[in-house]
Amino acid sequence: MLLRFFIPHQLPGEKIILLLRRHWFIILTKLILFALLALLPLLFFTFARDFYIKLFSLELVYPVFVLFASVYYLYIWLFMLHAFVDYYLDVWIVTNKRILNIEQKGLFARVTSEQKLHRVQDVTSELRGLFATILDYGSVYIQTAGEMQRFHFQQVPHPYQAAKKVSMLADQVRRFNELIKK
Amino acid sequence: MGIPLVIFYVAYLIAVAIFIIYSVFNIYHLVRFGYLNLANITIIFFYLFIAAGILIISWEYISQIDWAMQIPIGPAFTPEANGPTNFFK
Numbered sequence: 001m002l003l004r005f006f007i008p009h010q011l012p013g014e015k016i017i018l019l020l021r022r023h024w025f026i027i028l029t030k031l032i033l034f035a036l037l038a039l040l041p042l043l044f045f046t047f048a049r050d051f052y053i054k055l056f057s058l059e060l061v062y063p064v065f066v067l068f069a070s071v072y073y074l075y076i077w078l079f080m081l082h083a084f085v086d087y088y089l090d091v092w093i094v095t096n097k098r099i100l101n102i103e104q105k106g107l108f109a110r111v112t113s114e115q116k117l118h119r120v121q122d123v124t125s126e127l128r129g130l131f132a133t134i135l136d137y138g139s140v141y142i143q144t145a146g147e148m149q150r151f152h153f154q155q156v157p158h159p160y161q162a163a164k165k166v167s168m169l170a171d172q173v174r175r176f177n178e179l180i181k182k
Numbered sequence: 183m184g185i186p187l188v189i190f191y192v193a194y195l196i197a198v199a200i201f202i203i204y205s206v207f208n209i210y211h212l213v214r215f216g217y218l219n220l221a222n223i224t225i226i227f228f229y230l231f232i233a234a235g236i237l238i239i240s241w242e243y244i245s246q247i248d249w250a251m252q253i254p255i256g257p258a259f260t261p262e263a264n265g266p267t268n269f270f271k
Contacts, residue, residue, distance in 0.1 A: 063249075063251075082208055088222075
């Protein structure tokens with residue numbers, strides 16, 4: 001069920017080995033940023049209210065502020081959902097036959113690319129930065145012989161283990177293919 | 183002479199309409215391309231619950247406002263009004 005859902009053209013006997021999303025810390029930082037932005041109207045209201053009331057009048061400032069605050073919070077909430085959708089729908093899948101890169105780009109573009117495991121030539125993991133080192137997330141680069149030469153798993157948890165797994169699976173598939181040829 | 187306050191209300195309604203359209207697109211993506219597990223469904227309902235909450239609370243305030251008022255363009259800056267001329271006194 002899970003496999004049929006994520007992979008549009010499932011191959012016979014195909015099983016998911018790795019299903020990777022960005023590390024939870026990435027979405028958490030975005031949500032914290034939006035939460036901080038949600039405090040801005042309260043600060044504005046606290047410090048700038050008297051100035052605007054003197055400039056115009058409370059009867060005029062109040063409706064505009066209510067409308068602005070309402071729209072502001074609605075859109076903060078919408079952008080939070082959008083950040084989650086972007087996080088949730090960017091998926092990298094390694095099956096026993098191929099690698100898939102599914103990326104949600106905005107609301108109206110979804111890019112899916114795939115590469116057979118036996119085409120994998122080189123796998124590199126990269127861990128860069130303070131938080132990435134502490135929380136163990138980073139990038140995995142997969143060099144293939146195909147048209148799309150490099151797969152990039154971005155900010156995935158445990159990149160070293162993921163790279164090792166992909167490399168091992170690619171070796172297994174190549175050995176299997178060589179045995180069949182003989 | 184002034185700007186009718188109702189213009190802001192109309193702009194607000196347009197912004198809410200855009201918000202609803204974008205929310206529907208986002209939820210559609212979650213349902214169509216995301217795995218419909220309990221966590222995903224919970225997030226969708228939580229989103230709708232909070233969004234409805236913001237709209238209901240906003241309506242509580244908006245319904246009390248007299249939208250027939252006008253924002254004065256000229257008189258607000260005359261000494262008779264509470265304009266900036268008096269502001270620095």
